[in-house]
Amino acid sequence: MLTIKRFSLADARVLLEGARARAQEIGVPMCIAVTDEAGQLIAFERMDGGKITSTIIAQDKAYTAA
Numbered sequence: 001m002l003t004i005k006r007f008s009l010a011d012a013r014v015l016l017e018g019a020r021a022r023a024q025e026i027g028v029p030m031c032i033a034v035t036d037e038a039g040q041l042i043a044f045e046r047m048d049g050g051k052i053t054s055t056i057i058a059q060d061k062a063y064t065a066a
Helices: 009-026 054-065
Strands: 031-035 041-046
Touching: 009 031, 009 041, 031 054, 041 054
Parallel strands: none
Antiparallel strands: 031 041
16 A cells, blocks of 8 residues: 655745745746645645746646645
């Protein structure tokens, strides 16, 4: 039987921190979404200056990646 370890909220926060650090490094404020394996949102962050239209795009991209 295949068992799947789901992302916890703590895992999602680590991913948010890493993505935020990279965005700051390249100087581009972003919207960051983390989903579980079914594409359901676990965590989301819109950095100061992140485009409002990017909120949905980030979530859609995370869903597609899942």
